[in-house]
Amino acid sequence: MGWARQKQQHHNAAFFWRYLLMASALCLVFFTPLCRAGAENHRNAYATMMYMGTPRDYEFYVAIRVLLKSLAALHVDADLVVIASVDVPARWVRALEKEDGAKVVRVENMDNPYKKQANFDKRFKLTLNKLYAWSLVDYDRVVMLDADNLFLRKTDELFQCGQFCAVFINPCIFHTGLFVLQPSMTVFKDMVHELEIGRENADGADQGFISSYFPELLGQPLFHPPANGTRLEGTYRLPLGYQMDASYYYLKLRWSIPCGPNSVITFPGAPWLKPWYWWSWPVLPLGIQWHEVRRQTLGYSSEMAVVLIQCAIYIGIIGMTRLARPSLSKLCYRRSDKSTYLVQNCLKLVAFWCILAAYIAPFFTIPHTVHPLLGWSLYLLGSFALCSIAVNAFLLPILPVLVPWFGIIGVLLVMAFPWYRDGVVRALCVFAYSFCCAPFLSAAVSKIMVALQLTFEREAFLPRLGESNPPSGFNKLY
Structure with missing residues (x-):
């Protein structure tokens, strides 16, 4: 009897575990999709836009991915x-x-009726696509963003704001790089209608149109998120801390925004000094902060192949110029004194253009969105390699040719120095450094000119000045 009872207990335990496993499987089948749907579908959204047709499409694509x-x-x-x-x-x-x-x-690109305005900037031709944000009616609130926003902290409290909320980084004009809206097909259709009838637009872009559409925002109250999480109605001005203009930082080299939390940095300045360009730092100190976010999120794997190839090419150029040491001085032919003087000046001009090209060309070959430390290192390697070609081709002393190279390293260190009291002191230090470097640059130019003249005479590049007839050995081109 004891054996039969024990067998029955084992049978009951096995049945219990089989039942528990089946119940768990059913829970996974029925409830996992619901949980996933709840995790992926929200009542609110952060939105940005992307369009094609500018020389910087890829850079903005990278910026959007980092955002x-x-x-x-x-x-x-x-x-x-x-x-x-x-x-x-x-x-x-x-x-x-x-x-x-x-x-x-x-979406289809929205036609811009302001493209014939006198002050219209072609790079803003398709920015009216931003109006499609009002058509996202699946959401209660949308925070519309430009790609050049850098988030320092989560700002979900913005979804408690009203039908339209924006930041006045300009005292009288709010900025459309970040704003909160309540999607509405009624508002969207009315905006399209206003475009068709030619509503006033100061700049022909989204900034001017949206500012014209919400002209009363300046007089509205400042947004303060309710502590109980409720959503407000109406229009509000957002505190400046929700969109801190980077130019405010460069004056004092620190943030001093008392209005609202320091949540988002925006970079509305010159298009070629956006933070994702490698040359923007240390010219603009905040560029490194954007790249730190990229390093932690997207990474730089997409550009590394090009960087490694360029690095190998530059190292190869340095090696070949050291081994081959080519010299244009072997081109010898007969000329009169007048033509000799002319040709020598032309060759001096060519030499200076070669040196100048050595410092300019690498800017156009390095991938624009690499990390600044990598970009500047590759630039210095590339300019050194191309300078070595000019040095060996014209038999120039290397130190005067590399004076700008050392000067660039110096100004980068001056700009990147992290302990300036404020931006004014930093600017004065950069100016003082440039002023001190000017005599060295002038002396380098003089030494290059003297070296070129000596090379022409020593290497018999052309007949010596003052000789009416060259030596008989130069009657033949070889």
Whole structure:
């Protein structure tokens, strides 16, 4: 009897565990999709836009990906949406969806009726695509962003704001690089209608149109998120801390924004000094902060192949010029005194152009969005390699040719010095350094001129000045 009872207990235990496993499997089947849906679909969204047709399309694509990944790293409680024109490459769309977790909304480019205005800037031709944000009616609130925003902390409290909220980084004109809106097809259709009838637009871009559409925002109250999490109604001005203009930082080299939390940095300055360009730092100190975010999120694997190839080419050039030591001085032919003087001056001009090209050409070959430390290192290697060609071709002393090279290293160190009291002192130090370097640059030019003249005479490049007839051995071109 004891044996039978024990067998029955083992049978009951086995049945219990089988039942528990089946119940767990059913829970996974039925409830996991619901949990996933709840995790992926939110009532609010952070949105940005992407369109094609500018020389900087790839750079803005990289910037958008960094923006999305930085928001995901902050664990924002919202969807990430990209309003992409239909001509955005499919591989970019796949990367945004699969790798960055964004929801891509494809749209037709909105026609810009202001493109014939006298003050119209062609790079803003398609910025009116930003109005599609009002068509995202699946969301209660949308925070619309430009790609040049750098988030320092999560800002989900912005979704508590009203129907339209924006920051006045200019005392009288709010900025459309970040604003909160309530999607509405009624408002969207009315905006399209206003475009068709030619509503006033100061700059012909999204900034001028949206400012004209919400002219009363300056007189509205400042947004303060309710502590109980409720959503406000109406329009509000956002505190400046939600969109800190980088130019405010450069004056004091620190943030002093008492209005609102220091949450987001924006870079609305010159298009060629956006923070993702490697040369923007240390010219603009905040560029390194954007690249630090990229290093932690997207990384630099897409540019490394080109960087390694260029590095190998530059090292090869240095090696070949040291081994071959080519010299243009072997070109000897007969000329009169007048033509000799002319040719010598032309060759001096060619030599200076070669040196100048050695310092300019690397800027156009280095991938624009690499890390500044890597970009400047590759630039210095490239300029040194190309300078070595001029040095060996014209038999020049290397130190005068490299005076600008050392000067560039010095000014980078002066600009990157981290202990300046404020931006004014930093600017004065850069100016003082440049002033002190000017005599060295002038002396280097003089030494190069003397070296070229001596090379022409010593190497019998051309007949010596003052000789009416060259030696008989130079009657033949060889």
